[in-house]
Amino acid sequence: MKDMRAMAALPIQAKTCVLKNNGIYEKFSYEKIVKSCLMVGASLWAAEKIATDVATAVYNGISTAEIKILVHDSLKKIDGKAAGKYLAANQLKVRTTRDTIEPFDKSKIEKTLIVETHASEDLAGEIATDACKELKKLDVEYLTAPMIREIVNTKLVEHGLETLRRKYTRVGIPVYNITNLIKNGSRDNANMIHNPETVHKYVADEALKQYALLHILPNELADAHMGGDIHIHDLEFFAGRPINCLQHDLRVFIKNGLKVDGTGDHTSVAGPPNHIETLMNHTGEIMLAAQQNMSGGQSMSLWNVFVAPFAAGLPYEKVKQAVQMLIYNLNMAYAARGSQVPFTSINLEFTVPDFLKDEPAYGPKGKRVGTYGDFEEETRLLQRAFTETLLDGDSEGKPHLFPNTIYVLRKECLKEEFDEDIRRVHELSAKFGTSYFINMLPDYRGNLANYMGCRTSLNDDWTGDWSQDCFRTGNLAYVTLNLPRIAYNSKDDSDIFEYLDSYLNLAEQTLMLRREQALNCLNDYNLLPFLSQRPNDEDGTYYRIENSTMSFGFVGLNEMLRSYLGAGIEDKGANEFGLRVVDYINERAAKLKDETGLRWSVLQTPAESTAYRFATLDMEKYRDKIIAQGDEKTAYYTNSSHVPVNADILLPEKVKIESQYHSKTLGGHIFHAFMGESYSDPDALMSLTDKIARKSDIGFWAYSSALSFCLKCKTLMKGLQDNCATCGEQKEVEWYDRITGYVQQVGRSKSASGGWNPGKMQELLDRKRF
Template sequence: MQNETKTTDDLSNKVKICVKKNNGIMERFSYEKLLKSLVMVEAPYFESDRILSNVASSVYDGISTKEIKKIVYELLSDIDEESANKYLAATTLKVRTSRDKIESFDLAKIANTLVEETGASQETAFEIASQVWKELKKLNVEYLTAPMIREIVNTKLVEHGLEDLRSRYTRLGIPVFNITSLIENGSRDNANMIHNPESVHKYVADEALKQYALLQMLPSDLADAHMSGDIHIHDLEFFAGRPLNCMQHDIRTFIKYGLKVDGTGDHTSVAGAPNHIETLMNHTGEIMLAAQQNMSGGQGMSLWNVFVAPFASGLPYGKVKQAVEMLIYNLNMAYAARGSQVPFTSMGLEFSVPKFLQDEVAYGPKGKIVGTYGDFEEETRMLQRAFTEILLEGDADGKPHLFPNTIYTLRKESLKDEYAEDLLKVHELSAKYGSAYFANMLPDYRGNMANYMGCRTCLQDNWTGDWNTDCLRTGNLAYITLNLPRIAYQSRDESEVFEYIDSYMDLGIRALNIRREQGLNCLNNYNLLPFLNQDVEDDVYYRIENATMSFGFVGLNEMLMSLFGSGIDNPNSNKFGVEILEYMNKRAQELKKETGLRWTILQTPAESTAYRFATLDKEKFSDNVITQGESGANYYTNSSHVPVNSNVSLVDKIKIEEKYHPLTGGGHIFHAFMGESYSDPESLMSLTNKIAKKSDIGFWAYSSALSFCIKCKTLMKGLNDQCPTCGERDDVEWYDRITGYVQQVGRAKSSSGGWNAGKKQELVDRNRFENS
């Protein structure tokens, strides 16, 4: 008893010693963790005291976790070989899996995959797995990888003359078994993808390129930080070859100079400056599709109807509408983007010519100067009306056009009575399909321009102060996401929260800088992005020096719940949430001064990240984890949003979330999930006026769940299991906004579809606002 007390005292004296984890983050030495690791491997009870005592005398400030584990393993080996082997497998031998996770080595997993993938008997599988384990114990490596283990397994299969099993177990970028599964079942990683040959090709290539990024491009500590779930490095499959994320185009460039869709004109036909509105509509779609081959994210065009307005001059409304209709159908039928998707496009529309553009030189047919944009007020309004009406009509079956994401810019003048009819038509679109977005330029933190790409990434004219260079021909270069709930689980007080935020942001800085360097290489050295690198007025089309690099975040609500017992909807907790975002913004501003680069904070879309983080944390922290959803479909609340199942009123939700929009200049969105009864355009328009004039909400959408009967083409409000018109059950398709854009959820009576388990659970959990 006296010795046990002495050991505890010795370890207690080490409480201020910090241990360096594999990802480079310093963590306080924990007696409890060490004791737990011995208990978990069933180390002999009376010998554990000696082990703890030896460790206590050996640790020092800055010791690595690898060193501590080595000490424990050697001590255990002298006492009990079986316990030492368990300890080695559970704590020291870590495996980087093909699922972007770091797991403890488990002999049984090798045996199970042999049975599942090759049809081996249980006896053969465990014999091979045991021999692999004997080989792995001899290796002096910090990490094993799934490919490494697979190759050793293949060697043992060959040694035993099991060539037929080896051929089924061989890795072709990804395992044969996984390719078979993709061909037969598809994947749910991207809600914008369907199951077809191109998507299979994309997923196979993606997996190889993800592995390449993690093994070749990122230092091991950054790869560990991603795979373990401290941070999420987005679009790893595009890290090497398409390192640039979202982009805002300037259609005036192509109006003046024509179009080379390959960037050079060497491999495709070259189009001169357009002379007719129909040609310009065709060019608009081709620009988006061509850029999608060079980008990993969405393509946007702000001020689109203003810049196109000179081409509508003197034309009847019917002809203008027909030309716009051609563009919208082209954008939704150009089934040739990555993995056979339509290009991910956004269009920014104005209700009138903004004041700052009134005197700007206007370019018209053949690229000629035709006055100023202020001369084309009526044409600007005509194009907006045409665009809205076509979206409102839907496609030939009555389904919504899913692209482009159409963003209506609200300015003080556009809320005047003279624009009420146009504004009401837009709210008819919101009431019917929920597909319209609103960009609010009224708050004090706004300048002349704030344009959105995809579902929230944003550029504002607060970089150089020039709306043109700040907001056009550039975009979001890349972003990483911080796992905020994990920071809460690891922090013992509020001061440690900020220490962890700094550590995670440090990881993000390094990852983003590596990606930026790769972007420069792809543009300038590898000739890999010819469309973006084409010459324009003695300059390169894509202005990488103005592109943003952003820190996103997930689970602020769950972080606050872990720290304070209440979430973002509690005023006191919410104050600390605002402090966190203010702290991150301050750090981003300091980085701007230090590096001269454009660092921003954004609300991560987190289509899959919120689910991935929650799943990883459930495994790592067990009962301490606070998530939304249910077992097997857990997820964290997106960024700084109120949980989707919260009972707070719409007004209170606005008051809570508006505090974060000025602090997330790199992108944000407010979701108003509307119920079936909330379909009155005038009520929505009244609400829009209040949000625009009385809040700091910068970007929002009214989202409605829809059902569509494929058999009889009936569109219904809400998520319906059965068509009321024809009684169909199997072919009822659900639609809703995933994290930003409206997309098919899947069939009502099927577990398949584009949304992952976490997002599907979130859909069910969403509390929808009804008319009061």
């Protein structure tokens, strides 16, 4: 294991560093020059001489383009043939529609012509050769896939092959890709089914991604994303829907009524609700309306406390029926982006929190009705109704997948009188594994913390006012750092933290551009009317961008440690270094808070696709160095600072390791306890919850159960079953499990296609069950 002693990152100016195309500095490497020359056929003697000549000519801050010119000029004097190969290998680079940067390869043109137009091999070779000649004449830093396709189409027209040109042309995305989407769908988002709306979404997404990469982001940021140094989430929403997560304040709509279009000019306007059924309908409509203006999850905290005045004096059966209406509406409204149900969360309290008991309460018609402390019984009744409705499942016995239902554990409710309520929630955990828990007992907690989806969260540590800090705002955006790649490029601690600085610089620039675009959309473009509405004249716009968070995320801390130190996060010494890395990211966030006056945070990325994407890119670039989970086709990195899902350690040890990171990732975190195939005992889970809450710093967690559901006979089974235990059905058995932070269908058995990408499917199969 390498030396773990702290080493301050040396300033870039103290070394001879090279400025790469993606904006990252790295130390000049003699060895890389030698290797690049050898790869094009130069002799070892020639390679070493050229590297020596270049080393004497470089200066601090020299660009990679300048170094390539020096190498080519030197190589040309010694070996003209090798110089030609070097020029070909380094001159043409392609920005692909897969968000990667790759060397130009003529054979790929030939292959796409054969596949997409059914051209013969000879004809494809002829067209590709002609196109290649034209492309080499272009004086551009990068080729793009659309640029190449345009040249190829020109050559097809010149050859009189209009029929082939029509098949090969680009309509936002290639005709072939649209055809494939219509026939087979996509597996990028596990929350989307295959239907016409998802096809429309993916086609639009591709055009808007390219718009962001080509028009909004400068080259170095686009390159850093496509090359895999960082991941810019929700690129398709960067231009027009740049706000990620949102925490609603239900009291605003209780007092002021509802305008789902933000103005009331284009839709019916509802006044303040008078009945609980109306309020349930408004709750769902608020979520649907907000989904049109934002890209991520949305949540309502203190939900049952704020609804409690509407339940006063009502029989339990009527309260439960109203709650059922809300839950079914949120699960049946296929009206969000690409025909998804809205990505929603509800945070439930077991009792009225102490800090809220004297706050004014608002009830029917938006009128004051005392304080929330007057409605403790109704608060508990609503929580019970919500939990029992989830326990029932739908009419076929499947779990309700939305809203993500999050239960808040406070010192006020860890008393014997609440045992029945808390046990009922653990019955839900044992049956479906859909419930989450927020732990408000650790020292780093204040009065309120809320979670908005997979894990993004807000805490009352910004201004100290729980309402300002946690309501009508959210996570504006986050950018994820590829930590394993930093290790592959580093020889010592100094390298590690220099690369980390470079990646953080890229993330910072991206997030500031995202915020600028959000301000444009909210104010200048009038593009987000629901969020920018003013419910009354005194309280400003509904969405408070000044309180929103911009977050640094990260993936693969475990693989970074394994590559750099020879041991993963389970090792005490390696884990200490991992904590240093996350502390360093937090220090940057704190510094930016002071410098900009904005709210910066650090989160464990909900890497549904990013962990797979990073590993796949690194598999190509660092084949001799890469350390990843899975195999070559299903490689993935461990999410954020988690223990690997297949680690052979006991649950208490996993809690001990991961709890150290929750106070350092206040922008969002989660702990997964993956339950086994046998039915979990609710009392045992309840005992485990008590220990986690009282004895650890875990802030947010869930007991995740793998389930199988037979679509033929409607049997629900524990575990990932290939066959139905009741009717023996094989093809119609659907799997369910938690993907990153929410439970969703996986697909139909491990051999069938489903909603999860190959890396995430491999992680599912790798998960150790407790």
